[in-house]
Amino acid sequence: MAKRTDLTTYEYRKARAAFLAASDVCHLCGHAGADVVDHAIPVARGANPCDTDNWRPAHGVHRCPTCGRNCNGEKGASSQVKGLKTSRDWYAGG
Template identity: 45%
Template sequence: MVLGGSTVCWLCGHEGADQADDVIPKSKGGTSALSNLRPAHGTEPCGTCGVRCNQVRGNADATPPIPPSR
């Protein structure tokens, strides 16, 4: 899933996101507008941390990761 030219999961910060995740879940008033969507791991687990981030998050509030320093 490429959103905004990136496959970096907004939840774990790792490459390879394959789904679009609602920043504000629809169950909490979010919409399907592009401005509310971010790439996330879902169908396939993250190759780095092994988590299906979108499914684990569910409709809970989330804070995006702090980018690692280089």
């Protein structure tokens, strides 16, 4: 089973870079420029940090250039962000 320390290995960092190069649209706000991998099921809750099926692009180190949010930071280890509008909310006028 993978451990949280696996998040710092060269293999993980290389896979993360390839993942973000393939898709940089934040799954939380829907804007481009995502710079971190968010784990849909948090590592703190036992998810394998290296399971790419559990990865989602998100804004974290740098705030979203469109809405200014630190999407992954606002989400934390919870499964949903309260009050964080998604791109669907913006288009629907929410």
